[in-house]
Structures are given as structure tokens and as C-alpha cells.
Amino acid sequence: MGAQGDQDMTGAARFVISVDAMGGDEGPAAVVAGMALSARKNPRIGFILHGPGDTLGPLVAKRRELAGRVTLRDAPEVVSMTDKPAHVVRHGQGSSMWSALESVRAGEATVCVSCGNTGALMLMSVIRLRKLPGIYRPAIAVMWPSQNPQQHNIMLDGGADIRADAKDLMQYALMGASYARNGFGLKCPRIGLLNVGTEEHKGRAELREAHDLIAANAASADFEFVGFVEGRDLPGTRCDVIVTDGFTGNVALKTGEGIANLITDLLREAFAYTPLSRLAALLAYTSLRRVKKRVDPRRANGGVFLGLNGTVVKSHGAADATGVSSAIKLAFDLAQSGFTEKLANRVASATPLDITGNGGEDARHDTGDDNHGDLAP
Amino acid sequence: MGAQGDQDMTGAARFVISVDAMGGDEGPAAVVAGMALSARKNPRIGFILHGPGDTLGPLVAKRRELAGRVTLRDAPEVVSMTDKPAHVVRHGQGSSMWSALESVRAGEATVCVSCGNTGALMLMSVIRLRKLPGIYRPAIAVMWPSQNPQQHNIMLDGGADIRADAKDLMQYALMGASYARNGFGLKCPRIGLLNVGTEEHKGRAELREAHDLIAANAASADFEFVGFVEGRDLPGTRCDVIVTDGFTGNVALKTGEGIANLITDLLREAFAYTPLSRLAALLAYTSLRRVKKRVDPRRANGGVFLGLNGTVVKSHGAADATGVSSAIKLAFDLAQSGFTEKLANRVASATPLDITGNGGEDARHDTGDDNHGDLAP
Numbered sequence: 168m169g170a171q172g173d174q175d176m177t178g179a180a181r182f183v184i185s186v187d188a189m190g191g192d193e194g195p196a197a198v199v200a201g202m203a204l205s206a207r208k209n210p211r212i213g214f215i216l217h218g219p220g221d222t223l224g225p226l227v228a229k230r231r232e233l234a235g236r237v238t239l240r241d242a243p244e245v246v247s248m249t250d251k252p253a254h255v256v257r258h259g260q261g262s263s264m265w266s267a268l269e270s271v272r273a274g275e276a277t278v279c280v281s282c283g284n285t286g287a288l289m290l291m292s293v294i295r296l297r298k299l300p301g302i303y304r305p306a307i308a309v310m311w312p313s314q315n316p317q318q319h320n321i322m323l324d325g326g327a328d329i330r331a332d333a334k335d336l337m338q339y340a341l342m343g344a345s346y347a348r349n350g351f352g353l354k355c356p357r358i359g360l361l362n363v364g365t366e367e368h369k370g371r372a373e374l375r376e377a378h379d380l381i382a383a384n385a386a387s388a389d390f391e392f393v394g395f396v397e398g399r400d401l402p403g404t405r406c407d408v409i410v411t412d413g414f415t416g417n418v419a420l421k422t423g424e425g426i427a428n429l430i431t432d433l434l435r436e437a438f439a440y441t442p443l444s445r446l447a448a449l450l451a452y453t454s455l456r457r458v459k460k461r462v463d464p465r466r467a468n469g470g471v472f473l474g475l476n477g478t479v480v481k482s483h484g485a486a487d488a489t490g491v492s493s494a495i496k497l498a499f500d501l502a503q504s505g506f507t508e509k510l511a512n513r514v515a516s517a518t519p520l521d522i523t524g525n526g527g528e529d530a531r532h533d534t535g536d537d538n539h540g541d542l543a544p
Numbered sequence: 545m546g547a548q549g550d551q552d553m554t555g556a557a558r559f560v561i562s563v564d565a566m567g568g569d570e571g572p573a574a575v576v577a578g579m580a581l582s583a584r585k586n587p588r589i590g591f592i593l594h595g596p597g598d599t600l601g602p603l604v605a606k607r608r609e610l611a612g613r614v615t616l617r618d619a620p621e622v623v624s625m626t627d628k629p630a631h632v633v634r635h636g637q638g639s640s641m642w643s644a645l646e647s648v649r650a651g652e653a654t655v656c657v658s659c660g661n662t663g664a665l666m667l668m669s670v671i672r673l674r675k676l677p678g679i680y681r682p683a684i685a686v687m688w689p690s691q692n693p694q695q696h697n698i699m700l701d702g703g704a705d706i707r708a709d710a711k712d713l714m715q716y717a718l719m720g721a722s723y724a725r726n727g728f729g730l731k732c733p734r735i736g737l738l739n740v741g742t743e744e745h746k747g748r749a750e751l752r753e754a755h756d757l758i759a760a761n762a763a764s765a766d767f768e769f770v771g772f773v774e775g776r777d778l779p780g781t782r783c784d785v786i787v788t789d790g791f792t793g794n795v796a797l798k799t800g801e802g803i804a805n806l807i808t809d810l811l812r813e814a815f816a817y818t819p820l821s822r823l824a825a826l827l828a829y830t831s832l833r834r835v836k837k838r839v840d841p842r843r844a845n846g847g848v849f850l851g852l853n854g855t856v857v858k859s860h861g862a863a864d865a866t867g868v869s870s871a872i873k874l875a876f877d878l879a880q881s882g883f884t885e886k887l888a889n890r891v892a893s894a895t896p897l898d899i900t901g902n903g904g905e906d907a908r909h910d911t912g913d914d915n916h917g918d919l920a921p
Contacts, residue, residue, distance in 0.1 A: 171545060249743065312806060329748055363794040366626065371706055371791065398798030402806040412895035413796055414748065417740040418788075421775030422796045426803045426839075429689060429779040433838055437831035454821040459708060461810055462803075505556035 176351050179212045181504040182277070184495055188218035189263040189287040189484060190283025192485045194363065195425040196226055199482075201491025202237070205499070208492075210500055217242045217266040217277055219340040233283035237510070242266035248288050253288040256294055264288060269294045271477040274537045277507060282491065287326050289472060289481075291470040296477040299511050304328045304335045305474030307481060308346050309420055312462045313400045317351040322401055322409045325470050326417035333376035336360065338514070340381045343408035344390040344475040345513045350497075351407065356388055359396030359406035361415060370395065381410070388513070428461050469503070473516075478507045558590045559654070561872055562647035565595035566622040566640040567660025569862045573603055574901040575659065578868025579614070580607040582876070585869075589876050592653055594619045594643040619643035623664050625861060632664040633671055641665060645672045648854040654884060655875040659859040659868065666849060666858075668703050673854040676888050681705045681712045682851030683790070686797055688779045690840045694728040699738075699778060699786045701845050703794035707784050710753035713737065713787050717758045719850040720785035721767035722890045725873075727881045728784065732766055736773030737793060738784035747772065758787070765890070804839050831867060843912070848878070857883045874897070 186202060188195040195218055205212055213236050216223055219240035224258035244261040249514050258329040259265050264283050270276045272295050281288050288303070299303055309325035312318065323339045323346075324331060331339070340358050360378055362370040378395065385392040393406045401409055401419055411419070434455070438448035448455070478501050482494035501507070558655065563579060565572040568667050572595055582589055590613050593600055597618035604614050610915055621638040636642050641660050647653045649672050658665050666682065675682055686702035689695065700716045700723075701708060709714070717735050724733035740746040762769040770783045778786055778796055788796070811832070815825035825832070849856040859871035877885070 170672075181619055236824060261742075314806065329740060361795060363706060363791055398795040398800075398857055399802030399805070402802045411795075415792055418738060418775040418792055419795055419799045422778055422799045423803045425776030425779045426800045427807065428776070429691065430804065430807050430835065430839060432691065434831075437835045438828065438830060440834070443827055444831040447824050449822035450820055451815065451828055454817060454824060457817070458807065458810045458814045462807060493899065508642045 168428075171448060179535055181498055183213040183275065184268045184498045184502065185215045185279040186217065186495070187263045187267035187283055188216055188223055188280035190281060190484075191482070191491075192248075192282075193487055194232040195222055197487050198491050199223070199226040199230060199233070200488035201486070201495060203232045204488055205495040206230075206232040206236055206296055206493035209496070209499065210237070212495065214238070215240060215267075215270045218245075221245045227288070229425070241272070242264050246283050248284050250284060252284070252286040255284070259287070259291065264291060265295070268292060268477075268479070271479070272296060275501065276502075278478045278480060278502045280480045280482060280491075280494050280498050282484055282486050282494075285326060285470075285481055285484075288449050292472055292474040292475055292477075292479050296475040296479070299474050299476060299514050301514055302338060302474040304331060304338075305472055306331075306335075306339050306342060307416075307470040308343060308473050309416070309470040311402060311409075311423065313402050315404050315407060317407070318351065318461070319351075320401065320403075320407055320409060321347055322348070322411065322416055322420070323417050323473065324411045324413035325399050325420055327472065329412065329414040329417075330411035331373075332379050333373050336373075336377035336412070337384060338474070339410045340390070340408070341384065341388050341514060342510060343390060343410060344508045346471065346473060346506070347408050348389075348499070349504050349509055351475055353407055356408050357393050358385070358392045358408045358410060359393045361409050361411035361419075362395040362397065362464040363402075365395045365397060405515040428443070431459070436526035440466070473499070473510065476507070476511070478502070485541065550895055558588050558592040558767050559876055560652065561875045561879065562592045562644045562656040563872070564644035564656065565593055565600055567624070567658060567861075568859070568868075569659075570864055572878070574597055574864050575868050576600070576603040576607060576610070577865035578863070578872060579882035580609045581869035582872040583607075583613055584841050586873070586876060588623055588880075589613070589872065591615070592617060592644075592647045595622075595640040596620050604686070611822070617643050624662050625661050626663055627661055629661070629663040632661070633667050636664070636668065638685075641668060642672070645854075645856070646667060649673060651862070653879075655855045655857060655879045657857045657859060657868075657871050657875050658898055659861055659863050659871075662703060662847075662861075665856065669849055669852055669854075669856045673852040673856070674889050676851050677838035677851060678891055679715060679851040681708060681715075682849055683708075683712075683716050683719060683846040684897045685720060685795075685850050686793070686847040688786075689801065690779050691781050692784060694730065694784070695781075696728075697723055697778065697786060698727075698785055699788065699793055699797070700850065701788065701790035701793050702797055703790045704806065704849065706791040706794075708750075708789035710750050710757050713750075713754035713759060713789070715851070716759040716787045717767070717769070718761065718891060719887060720787060721765060723848065723850060723883070724784050725766075726886055727877065732768055733785050734770050734783040735762070735769045735772045736749040736777055736786060736787035738778075738786050738796075739772040739774065739806040742772045742774060747915045754787075760856070778861070788888065788890045808836070809820060848874070850887065853888070855879070884892055 188198045188538045215238045217240045242263040267279045271279045305326045306324035308323040310319040313320045345354045347353045470481045480498045565575045572773045592615045619640040622639045625900045645654045648656045652694050683701035684704045685700040687696040690697045721733045724730045847858045
């Protein structure tokens with residue numbers, strides 16, 4: 168049960184998601200609850216679930232929605248949030264994370280979902296799935312709430328690598344554009360490059376170089392480049408995809424979370440302040456819930472690792488059942504759209520930056536190498 | 545009227561603030577309105593106001609609160625938001641910004657307030673006021689709303705310089721601690737260093753070096769070092785002062801603004817959605833206002849330039865009268881507390897990093913120079 172290409176009772180194709188049950192703050196019960204939520208909504212999802220069999224068996228057995236739709240893979244070891252990535256890669260072969268990636272590597276599933284340690288998951292993904300030819304730094308694409316018609320913007324890198332040079336940023340633009348096209352159905356996504364001002368003379372030297380590189384690739388890669396954007400444009404309407412290095416992206420992401428949490432706390436206190444405000448809170452309940460739903464990080468949950476031979480959805484470490492279910496929905500949508508193959512084709516046709524011809528796995532492209540815009544071989 | 549050391553009608557000392565009327569998005573009328581708000585609340589403020597005399601004269605004359613408390617300095621030229629800093633410094637001698645700084649340089653006022661172009665204001669401040677001995681990179685300290693007892697956290701650098709090495713970050717910690725002690729009355733402020741994770745092995749090499757440098761200075765400089773913090777701690781309660789480079793700080797600041805604006809917009813829409821939600825909005829008006837006041841960037845308005853011979857308060861470019869008045873209040877508090885001298889003493893006694901002895905104006909301290917913690921000469 169659960170192999171790729173299976174069918175559900177109506178005969179439609181079933182897509183199998185490989186799920187790492189362990190490593191999240193809420194433990195495997197939240198992951199299994201999230202799977203049950205998704206299974207109830209979508210009859211076309213199947214699962215391979217990885218973790219300690221004696222823990223997972225009873226959890227799955229309790230959920231009627233999951234009957235006959237889950238293959239269990241016993242993997243007794245767990246990667247913890249405090250494990251160093253390099254240690255995990257050397258010693259993590261018995262872990263649920265490793266096992267979950269193996270299912271993608273073996274072609275049993277096209278997408279893997281994990282709530283675990285981001286650094287370890289990225290390093291393990293790179294080693295097991297390998298980078299796409301021509302890609303030096305894979306990236307994590309994350310979503311921001313926005314007032315754009317699609318209700319979300321994409322930002323990358325959300326924290327896969329604390330460094331990114333001009334060419335990495337240009338590849339992030341290409342990968343982000345591809346994700347926006349497939350994930351949001353945007354024909355010509357608007358791409359912005361994150362900086363401290365919108366004037367072209369501002370910012371670090373590598374950003375000015377990246378600006379010119381991205382501009383040179385916009386037409387051939389079917390996106391619109393809006394130039395430099397600022398922090399306020401991450402949840403704004405000036406563009407659909409924001410490109411930045413993983414350090415800045417990660418700080419911005421957690422800052423946004425922090426401000427959203429502060430405002431939620433302050434609203435809660437304000438509405439508990441007087442009897443009148445408590446009455447208002449009752450009447451406003453639906454309105455407040457609507458806003459919370461829009462900015463709730465759990466609903467936009469799931470960073471996607473881009474630039475690998477296979478797709479990995481990294482769910483928030485603190486994800487509860489709603490968050491896990493949201494990550495599974497994203498994984499399903501991407502599996503169904505054949506996103507991995509489309510992205511690979513886009514990168515292959517648009518960025519022959521690796522002029523050494525060894526597949527880009529180890530060849531560091533030199534920052535001084537100035538063949539940007541030179542898209543023909 | 546208006547010279548330092550004047551007295552108000554009760555005989556108490558009056559503090560003179562030097563105000564640049566030009567360069568803000570809302571124009572000089574908003575600046576004069578902000579001055580009037582401050583003058584009404586505080587009889588101990590006097591002003592020297594810089595800008596085109598024929599524009600400012602009538603604006604001041606309309607405000608009864610300002611009668612007899614404003615000295616006008618005619619400066620016909622205006623630094624615009626799009627002027628390049630280097631150009632402004634070469635050609636800006638006739639500008640209101642230059643004139644406003646001259647009043648501080650000449651000792652007529654101890655604090656200057658401007659809404660203008662940040663880059664130009666910082667460069668001009670460095671050239672006219674000069675850096676404190678031993679300081680290589682001055683910083684902009686900005687405020688974040690938080691649930692700490694003082695209701696705000698301090699972050700620096702908010703965007704004075706896009707670069708900062710380990711020693712700059714250590715000096716930011718010292719300056720931020722001094723600001724928190726004088727501005728918030730915190731005896732032993734808690735300092736955090738912004739990174740992508742709280743584990744000590746994470747982040748860029750210069751951040752790990754800065755971590756050790758700051759830790760080595762904590763005891764002698766009377767602050768508690770909490771180690772690495774994340775974006776969510778900027779508006780959080782883990783520390784009172786957050787240290788980061790000006791690129792990351794500026795992106796985080798604008799990201800926080802963007803998220804706050806998005807939530808405000810979504811709340812407005814949600815409360816206009818149905819008749820019931822409109823009624824709830826009426827009842828919740830006071831509660832919502834209370835929250836808005838807490839997170840309103842205009843109320844925490846005013847970044848402070850630290851590390852100069854003189855204090856400069858940079859108000860938000862989009863500041864309205866409330867924002868300008870808030871920046872003036874901050875300027876007054878700092879002038880009254882003798883903050884500039886206290887900070888200079890703290891830096892002089894705690895950071896003899898400049899071992900060349902030429903006053904630190906041009907001596908770049910080498911990143912490899914490892915005499916941290918070596919506080920005695």
C-alpha cells in the first residue's frame with residue numbers, strides 16, 4: 168500500500184508523501200494528527216511514515232482516516248533540534264529523517280516532509296538527493312502573508328545557507344520564479360532583490376552585482392525584475408518573490424513572526440481589559456479569527472528546499488497538526504504538478520553558469536567570473 | 545532667545561534643541577506642528593530652527609505655543625531623500641541639515657533633530673561632529689516595541705553602516721548598554737547579539753568572534769550578555785538591547801514595520817466586513833487604539849546616532865507631527881541627562897581598542913588584532 172502510482176477508490180492516481188514523524192517540538196502525535204487531517208480532506212494522498220515503529224504503530228491505528236493509507240518504516244533514531252548537522256550526517260543513517268529522504272531517493276515518493284532540525288535536513292538532503300546540475304547553493308523558499316491576489320509572497324533563501332554571492336542570488340531568482348509559476352500560477356512573477364534601500368547605488372557590492380545579473384536574465388526566464396526592494400516589501404505588494412541571502416532571510420522571517428506574536432499578545436490583553444472590551448472581543452471573534460488565519464505562520468507552513476533532485480518540505484519545528492497538514496498539502500500540490508522536473512528544466516535551460524562541465528556538484532563558481540547574461544553555451 | 549542655559553519663566557534651565565525643518569516627507573509644516581506639540585507639553589524646551597526663512601517664518605508665527613521660543617536660522621537649500629550622501633557633503637553647506645548640525649558643533653544646542661536623508665545626515669554628522677575617540681563606526685540606535693517593563697527594546701545598528709566587524713559589534717554593545725542605562729534607567733541591561741540561531745556554533749565567523757568579545761567586556765561594562773538571539777527577540781523579552789550590523793538591522797526594522805502595517809490593514813478590512821463586525825469595531829475602538837499606540841512606529845520615533853561628539857536624533861522620514869514631537873521628546877530627555885558626555889566616558893574607559901593613539905578618527909582596527917578583554921592600557 169502507498170507506492171507511487173497507486174489509485175484511490177475512484178481510480179484517480181494517488182500521490183505518496185514521505186513523512187518524517189520525528190524531530191518536531193510537538194512530537195510524532197502532532198505529525199500523525201496532521202496526516203489524518205490531510206487524509207480526511209484529500210483521498211488522493213498516501214503516506215510512507217518514518218520513525219520508531221513501536222511508537223508510530225499505535226498512533227496510526229487510532230486514526231480511522233489513515234487506515235490502509237500508511238506504510239510504516241521503522242527508523243528508531245531521532246535527529247534532535249540541538250544536533251550539529253555534520254554529526255547527524257555522519258551518524259544519522261538509522262534516523263527517521265534519513266529514512267524519509269531515502270524514500271524520495273528511491274523513487275517511492277517525490278516529496279518528503281519533515282519538522283526536524285533545518286540544518287541537518289538540508290545537509291542530509293544535499294548528500295542523499297544531490298544538487299541539481301549547475302546549482303551551488305540550494306535555498307529554502309518560505310511564504311509571507313501579503314495583500315497580493317495570491318495572498319502570499321515567496322522569499323528565498325529563508326535560511327539554507329548564511330552566505331550567497333551574486334550568482335547564487337540570480338539562481339534564487341530563477342528558482343523562485345519557477346516556484347511562483349507552478350505554486351501560484353503566476354505567468355510572469357515579479358521578482359525583487361532585498362536591500363536597505365531601493366536606489367541602485369545602495370547596499371553591498373555583491374547586491375549591486377546580483378542586481379545586474381538578475382536584470383540580464385529576466386526576459387529569457389519569463390519574470391519581471393522590479394529591482395531592489397526593502398524589508399517592508401516582504402509582506403507587501405511590490406513583488407511576488409523576494410530574493411536574499413539565508414542569513415538576512417532568516418532574521419527577517421523570525422522578526423516578522425516576533426512582531427505578529429507581539430501584536431497578537433497585545434490584542435489579547437487589550438480585549439481582556441474592560442467588560443466593554445470583552446464584549447467587543449466576543450462580537451469581533453470572527454473578524455479577529457479571519458485576520459489570524461491570514462497571518463498565522465502555521466497556515467503558510469512549509470519551507471520548500473529548492474535546487475535538489477527531489478523536493479523536501481521543511482515544516483516549522485513548532486508545527487502542530489494544522490501546521491503539519493498545511494505542509495502536507497503543499498507537498499501534495501508540488502508532487503501533483505511535477506514541480507521538481509519543471510524546476511530542473513528551467514535551471515538547466517537558463518543558467519549554464521558552471522563552465523567546468525562537472526555537474527556543478529563541487530565546482531565553486533568564482534565571484535570574479537563575469538560571464539553573467541551569457542546564457543548560450 | 546533660545547541659547548543654551550536660558551531659563552523658562554519658573555527659573556528652571558531650558559534645553560535648546562536644534563531642529564532641521566526640511567527633508568521629511570511631510571514637509572516643514574509637520575515639523576513645526578511637532579515642535580508646537582512638544583512646546584505645549586514641556587515649558588523647558590527651546591528651539592533653533594533651520595530652513596528657508598521665508599517658508600518657516602509664517603509657519604512658526606501661526607503657532608502661539610512657539611512664541612518667543614524659536615530662533616530661526618535661514619538655510620535656503622534642502623537635502624532631498626534621493627541625494628547621494630557624498631554629493632550632499634561636498635555641496636550641502638547651505639542646507640538646513642548642515643546648519644542644524646552646526647548649532648550642535650558650536651555648542652548652542654547639545655542635540656539635533658532631523659527627518660532628512662539618513663545616509664546624508666550620518667555622513668555629515670561624522671564630518672562635522674566627528675567620531676568619539678576609539679569609535680570606528682558610529683551606529684543608529686532604534687527602538688522596538690516589546691513586553692519588557694520599559695515597553696521598548698533598543699536595536700543597533702539600525703542602518704548607519706551596512707558593514708560591522710566583531711569589534712564594531714562589541715562597541716555597539718557598549719554604546720547600547722549606555723543608552724539603555726541613561727534612556728531606560730536599566731542598571732544592568734541585557735544585551736543580545738542577533739544571529740540565525742541561539743547555538744554558539746551557528747552563524748558567520750565574525751559573529752562568533754563578536755560573541756567572545758562582548759562576553760569578555762560584559763562584567764567591566766555593567767551589562768549582562770545573553771548571547772545569540774534571533775529575529776523574534778527584537779520585539780521580545782529575552783534582552784533589552786540587540787546588537788547587529790546596519791544591513792541586517794535595517795532589513796529587520798523595515799520588515800517589522802511591514803508586518804505591523806499588514807496586520808493593521810487586515811484588521812481594518814476585517815472590522816468593515818459585516819454589520820456585526822462594524823459594531824464590534826465601535827466597541828473595541830479603545831482597545832484597538834491602545835494596541836496601535838504600543839506598536840505605532842511614530843511613538844517610538846527617533847533613531848539616535850551613537851558614537852559622535854554630540855547627539856543626533858534621526859526622525860522617520862515619513863514622520864507627522866506626532867512623530868516629530870516624539871523625536872523632540874527623546875532629544876530633550878537625552879540633552880537633560882547629559883547622555884553625550886556619559887557615553888563618551890563609557891567608551892573612553894571601556895574600549896581602548898585603538899592602540900595607535902591617534903584618536904581613532906582614521907585608524908582602522910584590524911580584525912585580526914585580538915586584544916579583546918584587555919581593558920587596561
